[in-house]
Amino acid sequence: MPEAITIAVDAMGGDDAPSAEVEGSLQAAREYGARVLLVGREDELGKELRKHGPVPSAVEIVHAAETVTMNDNPARALRSKRGSSIRVAAEQVRRGRARGLISAGNTGAVMAAALTVMGRIPGVKRPAVAQAFPTLKSAWTLLLDVGANVDCSVDMLVQFAVMGDVYSRVLLGCENPRVGILSIGEEEHKGNGLTGEAYPLLKRQPLNFIGNVEGHDLYSGKADVIVCDGFTGNVALKVSEGLVAAIKSMLRESLEATVVRQIGYGLAKGAFDDFRTRLDYTEYGGAPLLGVKGGVIICHGRSNANAIKNAIRVAVELEKGGINQKIERNLERSLERV
Amino acid sequence: MPEAITIAVDAMGGDDAPSAEVEGSLQAAREYGARVLLVGREDELGKELRKHGPVPSAVEIVHAAETVTMNDNPARALRSKRGSSIRVAAEQVRRGRARGLISAGNTGAVMAAALTVMGRIPGVKRPAVAQAFPTLKSAWTLLLDVGANVDCSVDMLVQFAVMGDVYSRVLLGCENPRVGILSIGEEEHKGNGLTGEAYPLLKRQPLNFIGNVEGHDLYSGKADVIVCDGFTGNVALKVSEGLVAAIKSMLRESLEATVVRQIGYGLAKGAFDDFRTRLDYTEYGGAPLLGVKGGVIICHGRSNANAIKNAIRVAVELEKGGINQKIERNLERSLERV
The missing domain is CATH 3.40.718.10 (Isopropylmalate Dehydrogenase)
Incomplete structure (x- = not known):
């Protein structure tokens, strides 16, 4: 043993x-x-x-x-x-x-x-906090940094990519992680000063770099690892948490509106519980500081x-x-x- | 007439x-x-x-x-x-x-x-795209900029606040809009270089400035207007769109899993439609370029x-x-x- x-x-x-x-x-x-x-x-x-x-x-x-x-x-x-x-x-x-x-x-x-x-x-250079998001394809997308470093340099983003790649292989069972950079359009020229500088550097790395991805790709399963500065990553994480809470609450209100819906809710409850579990990050043991x-x-x-x-x-x-x-x-x- | x-x-x-x-x-x-x-x-x-x-x-x-x-x-x-x-x-x-x-x-x-x-x-200085998000309190929170300006200066953020305040009064019926700045913590010192510089300038404006707000406040109803650079705003918007799509899809999958759940879904369908409408931005006529x-x-x-x-x-x-x-x-x- x-x-x-x-x-x-x-x-x-x-x-x-x-x-x-x-x-x-x-x-x-x-x-x-x-x-x-x-x-x-x-x-x-x-x-x-x-x-x-x-x-x-x-x-x-x-x-x-x-x-x-x-x-x-x-x-x-x-x-x-x-x-x-x-x-x-x-x-x-x-x-x-x-x-x-x-x-x-x-x-x-x-x-x-x-x-x-x-x-x-x-x-x-700097450690990063990584957060795994559940995707449509029953896999995980790892986002880093989600809050350890508010103002990031280009080489920090490159290091986040390397650390995220290792974590995805070792902990999330991904064989050849697709690594993307969080931006506001798919084309290389779309983004801000930081992403524009980081893109060519990431391309030269021994990584499976797939270029720019967008906010919705946190959940689409397009990438296994997404890098960003800690300010943007923290906003993305907290927007997600806030929206999940809002949806739960809106659904609850709507479902209490009529007796028929309440019965419906009773029958569909298992589904809600499934879905809550998949979106409840606390079920998955927190975020690693890499x-x-x-x-x-x-x-x-x-x-x-x-x-x-x-x-x-x-x-x-x-x-x-x-x-x-x-x-x-x-x-x-x-x-x-x- | x-x-x-x-x-x-x-x-x-x-x-x-x-x-x-x-x-x-x-x-x-x-x-x-x-x-x-x-x-x-x-x-x-x-x-x-x-x-x-x-x-x-x-x-x-x-x-x-x-x-x-x-x-x-x-x-x-x-x-x-x-x-x-x-x-x-x-x-x-x-x-x-x-x-x-x-x-x-x-x-x-x-x-x-x-x-x-x-x-x-x-x-x-620069126009901004503003997006209204539905909140838990049946009101709207306006976020700007959501994509017109990827790299923003401090005085651009101040102008976004002024324009958002006017839009919220005129179009969203808000009498004295609470204006926040999107950051990663409530305290004034939490944020990046841009938010740190913008905070004191916003405080001096003839606005109902409430300080830093966080990603989850897009949906909490804490602020009526939230300003940020267009890169962060675009990520926040697209994360939201992606998550809504993911939740719809996860719920559909879960609900199809058993016959009992399908019946439940049939009965609760009205609630789902309500909730989709409240989160479907396209129902509300697009985003103004201010x-x-x-x-x-x-x-x-x-x-x-x-x-x-x-x-x-x-x-x-x-x-x-x-x-x-x-x-x-x-x-x-x-x-x-x-």
Whole structure:
């Protein structure tokens, strides 16, 4: 039996912390054979753990007295709260006590902790947050960056493409990922200054580059990996979240309007649940932060135990798939072509 | 009875041209008392018109021998095809024969024709395309620019805010529009270089400025007007279109999976139709191009007769509401505050 992979879980981060983190960690230990370091206030975590019966040896508490809140300034909180759960969790990875890290806390603080405590993979200019979108063809399209870097340079976009390509192969099972650049028209000349400069560079890369794609291609299945600056990517992600919420709410209103429709809704409910699951990103274990030393998964603040469990699974798979070694190697090859 | 307002309709533009344009124009003449100049090949338009019986005096054909296609380079086609329907339609407005223009043709060509033939309102740096999104609160949120200007300067964003504010008051019935800037966090410091510079300038404007809003606020009803650069806006619009299409398709698949669900679907169908209508932008008559002399409505290439009719209605309302005079006046006031 291969040695279990250890993941550090920031147990104080999410809206439902620490109960979602504790329950998700116990599930991940049981279902995937993962080892988990639960990082947070010892007394609180102990009490929460004991609610679930005898504590398995695969789950261990690492004490951290402080917490970075959603209202904290990330960089400042990371410096002033040296005993914060996110910082202590990142230190577990730096010291080799864990191979990856997950957190449903302040996203900026997770990125700052990963960057300053764990550090970047050699050759990486800036890490990027990648988000997988479900497509019509039952596959996934990976968009990056969705928020780590608001103003991007051309070579950052090229690196995002290389990292996204590796992630798509290793984690999403895509054999030869089609890589596109997010723009506002298919033709090479359509786009802004950044996309116009990035296009010829991407063409020279050892990637299956398919050129410009558009906003609707997040869901069309035309590309497996789409790169963009973190400002545009974050807007695209949040527009999607807002629209899904709006559609759910509009449908609910419409369906409550008459008794006949209510009966219809009752009969069609299974379909709604299918569809909600396919669009519910929290079901899929958060978004990886690519480019840092160790697997980092950023979870939604609203993560439940299931989301935490899935995030731990993805962090384990990142390590098993050797994603960071592959990113480092491919970035070296990429540099030869820029 | 007030004098009828005349709108020039590029009758050769859309995927369904000229039949959708002709039918929509006849409906608009009948329902709104609009006068319509149908611009395109005389023989073809005459034949199409006669299919609908006697031609009313409010609908007149203006001959244009050429057509700009979706594959043409807009600027080049506008120069080389001087007899194109979009150019001739714009000339009707410049010469005072019509007060507005609608087209479902090549969007770039519509913008180029409006800009070069009709010209800008005094004080306007660049026109912007505005798109109204339906919100949870049964109101509309106007996003601009959604594609006319890929790289925007700070003062362009300020002008978009002024123009959007006027449009929201005049066309969307909003008394004191809440104006936001699209960014990736609510706090003033969150955003990219452009939004960071625009924020303090917008704060000084005589507008109801509410600060940064995020992607999900396109649908939340938090703002009535949201400004952004045309690259980001175009991505936001196309992500929305793609997601609506994906959801429709996923729901259809799910609903066909079992007989019980099919029955449920039959009963709930009214609700789906409601919801589709609320999200179907083509129902609402296209997107205005704000900042040019004359009311210009850019319609979706797939526009049907109903969409054309609605676009003509909006073009008439722009003129009736005196929107361009108001934009000119408010831009003057705005300049004093920059």
